[in-house]
Amino acid sequence: MPELPEVETIARGLREDLCGARVAAGALLWPGVLEADHGALDGPAFLRAVAGARIDAVWRRGKVLLLDLAGTGGAPHAAPGVTPGAAPLHLAFHLRMTGRLTVEPGGTAPGVHTRLLLDLADGRRLFFADARKFGRCRAMAPEALGRWPFFAALGPEPLELDAPAFAALLAGRRARIKALLLDQSVLAGVGNIYADESLFRAGIHPADTAAAIGPARLERLHGALAAVLREAIAANGSSISDYVNAHGDAGAFQNDFRVYGRRGCPCRVCATPLARTTVAGRTTTFCPLCQRPAWAGDS
């Protein structure tokens, strides 16, 4: 499921492929894919706004992938309230669990799970597919992007924080450490995989409260999280479920998981069978020996 490293990998691939490309037309194959609240465009406005637009930038914030569109010079119609020819627009995709964004050659037919597509002027097609219909796209003017509550509330990027700032973010909080890692308003981009993997590497029990952990170990967690995210990006992400990059290729980091999805398997460090519990409503895998609770000693 796409978390920060997977979305980053997709963004890099799309950036290479799409920057400067012009959109001929969009299509909504399943209208429910488009979220139109908080100032985002509805279906008809979306279709008008993307037609003729140029893709200027591809970026990522947390798990959100954004395409910046501009210069709807060739658009036959402008969206209501939008000036033709100068209509900057953000397309924000959230892939949730099974969403895919891929660039396909001209003539490729949409699959049964393709929910939205952009036909490019050069014939290629950008497909947004999602078997489970959890993924969403929003089309927003720049002001609307800032007013999107989820986006506006996103916490800092974990790879842009130094260790003391990371520790300060969590220090003293009484929620469980894993719940905080997963909370997008605390830290943007971490999901179940990288929360479990980083807590294992840092030797921290996922159900410890942040307040019980202490600054030195929080800084160690920062190092573990940054390392695991960087390694995963270098491996082009983790392919479980449906994840592929913009070119349809799988990632490789799933082969390096130390705990995620390995319950009952021997710990790679101490060979103790990995345990499973639930934290913040999520399946959580950890090593009962390497990740002792803070109250059990071992500062």
Next chain:
DNA sequence: AGATCTACCTGGTTGC
């Protein structure tokens, strides 16, 4: 402030 539950979905796996 934080935890817990439900809803949203459906492909894949497990159990009978």
Next chain:
DNA sequence: TGCAACCAGGTAGATC
């Protein structure tokens, strides 16, 4: 074999 039950995941929203 065939089918039902369950599970996975991120976020929103309600409730305690």
